[in-house]
Amino acid sequence: MSTTENAGGHPLKLSLKEYARGITGGLLFSFPILYTMEVWWAGFHATPLQLLVLMLVSYLLLLGYNRYAGMRPGVTWRSVLIDSVEEMGIGFVMSFTVLWMLNRIQPGVTSFDEMMGKVIIEAMAVSVGVSIGTAQLGDKVAEEEQEDERLEREKQPMHIGMAALAFCGAIIIGGNVAPTEEVVMLAMEATPTHILAMALISLLLSIIVVYFSDFKGTKDRHMKSFWFWFILDTCVSYLVALAASALALWFFGRFDGVSFWMAFSQTIVLGVLSSLGASAGRLLIK
Numbered sequence: 091m092s093t094t095e096n097a098g099g100h101p102l103k104l105s106l107k108e109y110a111r112g113i114t115g116g117l118l119f120s121f122p123i124l125y126t127m128e129v130w131w132a133g134f135h136a137t138p139l140q141l142l143v144l145m146l147v148s149y150l151l152l153l154g155y156n157r158y159a160g161m162r163p164g165v166t167w168r169s170v171l172i173d174s175v176e177e178m179g180i181g182f183v184m185s186f187t188v189l190w191m192l193n194r195i196q197p198g199v200t201s202f203d204e205m206m207g208k209v210i211i212e213a214m215a216v217s218v219g220v221s222i223g224t225a226q227l228g229d230k231v232a233e234e235e236q237e238d239e240r241l242e243r244e245k246q247p248m249h250i251g252m253a254a255l256a257f258c259g260a261i262i263i264g265g266n267v268a269p270t271e272e273v274v275m276l277a278m279e280a281t282p283t284h285i286l287a288m289a290l291i292s293l294l295l296s297i298i299v300v301y302f303s304d305f306k307g308t309k310d311r312h313m314k315s316f317w318f319w320f321i322l323d324t325c326v327s328y329l330v331a332l333a334a335s336a337l338a339l340w341f342f343g344r345f346d347g348v349s350f351w352m353a354f355s356q357t358i359v360l361g362v363l364s365s366l367g368a369s370a371g372r373l374l375i376k
Contacts, residue, residue: 154254158252331364
């Protein structure tokens, strides 16, 4: 993680603090997935193409988060690229260590393909947590130094940044549930009325989080162009949540051999959680 020389001239100390925050965030946000049996199975069955797609999407997600929320003011794209690679590297090390600790992989016993599948899948979730932890668990002084620049950026329309943060929040929240059997069970037993209710509740949650809460970033949106931001934020949040849900469900094989209605129902079911993560992600993950 890139470290800028501060006034005190302690880049090593700052780097160690950033790594500590990253490791803490990685464990905090990814431990549920690290302890989920369905994710271990997915690592055993995942194809090289699926793993490659997962790594690419995860890296793009890290780029978006680091560019629009996680990095210091004035950071260059070069630093964003380097830090995103470092976060993925930390994710690999942490994932391997935890899976070995839990006896889910045994070097020399577990096949190489299975071990790499499990480590890669878990590492992608861990790396996102590392990125968030590095940015969110910072010290108060650093936050105050960045506040003016952050407020200036918020005055500018950043639809891509908004979507990136929403996707990050949706993956963090919905990704913990996507591999479980409960999503399939709920989708199978839900009637069209239940599916419609879930969709409406998801939209309502997005509206409540963005407009009728005291989360930071909400007040400025009330001051001007209310209806424009109301429609844009709600639609973007929910569409991004559904896209994140569908991607996670596809990766874990929940769309294999099922009808369109079943795939649609699973996406809506998971979208209840993902929509909450998507709408809160733009406000809280900053």
